[in-house]
Amino acid sequence: MNLASSLYFARPEIILSVAALALLMVAAWRSNASKLISMLSVAALVAAGVWSAHLMFSPSFELGGDAFDGLYRMDAFGSLSKLLIYSAAAISLIIAPRFLSNMGAMRGEYPVLVLFAVVGMGIMVSANDLLTLYIGLELNSLAAYVLASFARHDERSAEAGLKYFVLGALASGILLFGMSLIYGFAGSTDFTAIGKALSGEMGMGALFGVVFVLSGLAFKISAAPFHMWTPDVYEGAPTPVTAFFASAPKVAATALLIRVTITAFGDQTFVWQQIIMVVAIMSILIGAAGAIGQNNLKRLLAYSSINNIGFILIGLAAGTAEGVSAMLVYLAIYVAMTLGGFVCLMQLRNRDGSLREDMSDIAGLSQTRPALAAIFAIFMFSLAGIPPLFGFWGKVVVFNAAVAAGLLPLAVIGIAASVIGAFYYLKVVKVMYFDEAKDIIVVENDRSLIWTGALLAAFVSPLGYLLISPLGQLTDKAASALF
Amino acid sequence: MIQVIAFYLFSSIVIAAAAMVIFSRNPVHSVLWLIVAFFNAAGLMVLVGAEFIAMLLVIVYVGAVAVLFLFVVMMLDIDFAELRAGFMKNLPLGILLAIVLVCELILGLGAYQAGKVELGTPDGKAAITDQVPNIEAMGQLLYTKYVFLFEAAGLILLVAMIGAIVLTHRKTFSQRRQNIGQQVRRRPEESIRNEQPEVGQGVEI
Numbered sequence: 078m079n080l081a082s083s084l085y086f087a088r089p090e091i092i093l094s095v096a097a098l099a100l101l102m103v104a105a106w107r108s109n110a111s112k113l114i115s116m117l118s119v120a121a122l123v124a125a126g127v128w129s130a131h132l133m134f135s136p137s138f139e140l141g142g143d144a145f146d147g148l149y150r151m152d153a154f155g156s157l158s159k160l161l162i163y164s165a166a167a168i169s170l171i172i173a174p175r176f177l178s179n180m181g182a183m184r185g186e187y188p189v190l191v192l193f194a195v196v197g198m199g200i201m202v203s204a205n206d207l208l209t210l211y212i213g214l215e216l217n218s219l220a221a222y223v224l225a226s227f228a229r230h231d232e233r234s235a236e237a238g239l240k241y242f243v244l245g246a247l248a249s250g251i252l253l254f255g256m257s258l259i260y261g262f263a264g265s266t267d268f269t270a271i272g273k274a275l276s277g278e279m280g281m282g283a284l285f286g287v288v289f290v291l292s293g294l295a296f297k298i299s300a301a302p303f304h305m306w307t308p309d310v311y312e313g314a315p316t317p318v319t320a321f322f323a324s325a326p327k328v329a330a331t332a333l334l335i336r337v338t339i340t341a342f343g344d345q346t347f348v349w350q351q352i353i354m355v356v357a358i359m360s361i362l363i364g365a366a367g368a369i370g371q372n373n374l375k376r377l378l379a380y381s382s383i384n385n386i387g388f389i390l391i392g393l394a395a396g397t398a399e400g401v402s403a404m405l406v407y408l409a410i411y412v413a414m415t416l417g418g419f420v421c422l423m424q425l426r427n428r429d430g431s432l433r434e435d436m437s438d439i440a441g442l443s444q445t446r447p448a449l450a451a452i453f454a455i456f457m458f459s460l461a462g463i464p465p466l467f468g469f470w471g472k473v474v475v476f477n478a479a480v481a482a483g484l485l486p487l488a489v490i491g492i493a494a495s496v497i498g499a500f501y502y503l504k505v506v507k508v509m510y511f512d513e514a515k516d517i518i519v520v521e522n523d524r525s526l527i528w529t530g531a532l533l534a535a536f537v538s539p540l541g542y543l544l545i546s547p548l549g550q551l552t553d554k555a556a557s558a559l560f
Numbered sequence: 561m562i563q564v565i566a567f568y569l570f571s572s573i574v575i576a577a578a579a580m581v582i583f584s585r586n587p588v589h590s591v592l593w594l595i596v597a598f599f600n601a602a603g604l605m606v607l608v609g610a611e612f613i614a615m616l617l618v619i620v621y622v623g624a625v626a627v628l629f630l631f632v633v634m635m636l637d638i639d640f641a642e643l644r645a646g647f648m649k650n651l652p653l654g655i656l657l658a659i660v661l662v663c664e665l666i667l668g669l670g671a672y673q674a675g676k677v678e679l680g681t682p683d684g685k686a687a688i689t690d691q692v693p694n695i696e697a698m699g700q701l702l703y704t705k706y707v708f709l710f711e712a713a714g715l716i717l718l719v720a721m722i723g724a725i726v727l728t729h730r731k732t733f734s735q736r737r738q739n740i741g742q743q744v745r746r747r748p749e750e751s752i753r754n755e756q757p758e759v760g761q762g763v764e765i
Binding site: 146216263 | 677678679680681682705706707708709712713715716718720722723725726727
């Protein structure tokens with residue numbers, strides 16, 4: 078592969094990096110242009126998305142291709158993940174400026190850091206080498222640490238950033254340790270070469286490597302038992318940042334996990350399948366049980382994201398193309414649901430303008446703000462997986478894939494646990510609709526929030542079922558690129 | 561012959577300097593001895609043909625780490641007499657650590673004697689060739705095969721810099737900058753005010 082075609086394949090990352098560098102200059106000289114920079118960042122994301130779509134749909138790139146001497150892999154799987162990441166990032170950029178300026182924390186560096194994080198995610202999902210994986214992950218994480226403590230005069234935000242940084246560094250260390258073991262026992266950092274070297278009987282050292290790599294990645298997707306940081310960081314970070322954390326990086330890290338397990342450890346399915354199954358069940362149970370006692374809605378959504386990651390991992394445990402396709406469908410729906418949940422949270426303010434994020438604050442929301450309550454209820458029902466809503470479909474495809482792969486017990490446990498999870502989603506709805514109104518929530522006239530909320534609600538509403546067949550075709554195409 | 565002499569020279573200075581790091585009473589002197597040790601270790605690296613690591617030692621350890629140490633030692637007012645007072649109290653812990661380290665050394669040597677671990681065979685992409693010096697070989701890899709990662713690592717450093725500025729830089733309003741244009745435009749009407757405060761009332765400035 079020559080340099081020209083490599084650069085052609087990596088064009089989405091190049092577009093975003095150049096845009097981020099240019100916007101950084103704008104931010105440095107024009108201190109009050111943060112809104113303009115946000116909109117230009119969204120434009121850059123759209124441009125990169127158009128390029129990814131071109132790489133995905135153009136018939137000449139049907140088979141994908143390696144770039145930079147096998148470090149970077151361009152295929153339908155990476156392109157589709159990137160499209161998801163870019164949309165999630167664009168939405169979290171659109172909803173942020175007004176909210177952050179109300180907090181007094183909006184600065185031009187916010188969209189720039191988000192763009193750099195997205196570049197890192199793009200590198201992650203296209204990684205075909207342990208080094209690329211690590212560099213992309215660090216670029217994403219480092220930007221995320223800063224974003225978590227972006228509202229630096231807020232003590233909780235600073236705490237969230239510090240906590241995220243320390244634990245994230247620990248996870249990176251674990252991941253690097255595993256990577257060095259794998260490199261030692263496989264003799265290469267290239268995923269395909271590792272896959273070849275690790276076929277057959279696996280030695281103890283390489284097994285340790287696999288376990289450490291999976292642990293490091295499980296931390297990044299906040300799967301149990303590596304989820305401890307999630308509630309604290311999600312609660313402390315400013316809400317638009319939390320919305321970003323819960324959507325785009327989750328997609329990137331999950332896609333990375335899929336690629337590592339399928340490509341690099343593809344011949345060792347039996348080894349990692351058990352690990353993934355345990356992690357999936359633990360995430361579902363801990364996510365469901367942990368959320369029950371939560372009073373803070375952001376913490377509740379954090380546990381909900383742990384819970385959802387568990388369901389997504391069930392698809393990976395299946396280890397088939399069908400399972401991967403189901404994971405991508407679930408991810409797309411999950412991103413819409415979780416972003417929607419946070420968009421609703423961002424609209425909760427009381428009369429003196431301070432933000433509300435506790436369970437007691439939404440009591441009687443259906444009387445004071447019926448539209449917001451209805452939209453929030455749609456997201457909650459969808460997260461719970463109640464049939465007419467789109468969230469149900471995600472669970473169906475994932476469980477289908479698990480059953481087809483002969484993992485009936487796993488699917489049964491998942492379905493049983495989703496009933497536990499439904500309890501707290503329904504509790505939110507109950508508090509909104511059947512409790513006495515205590516605090517008056519004022520009408521927020523931030524149109525970006527209202528429109529994104531409505532749009533996402535339309536996506537997860539039964540209207541979303543119209544998208545089943547195109548979405549399924551896309552994810553099937555993406556999944557088949559890996560197998 | 562000259563290599564042997566150089567080796568013994570460098571290695572004996574490294575050991576002597578390392579001993580002085582521990583034994584010198586003045587912490588600033590300790591750091592300076594540490595720098596001497598680093599320089600001589602770099603010399604040893606050159607002797608075995610690892611000039612890249614030698615450069616790293618000088619640039620990173622001497623240039624950055626040791627100077628940072630020096631700054632910290634000089635800026636923080638650490639009472640070393642007080643630190644030493646706890647010596648006897650922490651002695652058991654220190655001895656325990658020393659024993660653990662010795663055990664690890666013995667284990668490591670034993671494992672080395674027993675033969676090496678079965679590792680994978682390198683894929684040869686990053687193999688060292690004898691024809692070029694290793695800095696050149698590394699540069700050839702870094703700027704060709706790994707150029708993408710090299711640039712991405714640059715972005716990581718940029719993000720770290722942006723992060724440091726975003727999290728710590730604040731506009732200081734106490735700073736009094738001279739704005740010449742404003743001073744020239746200033747007129748008497750803007751700067752003088754007639755006040756007739758009532759008895760017992762103050763004047764707002």
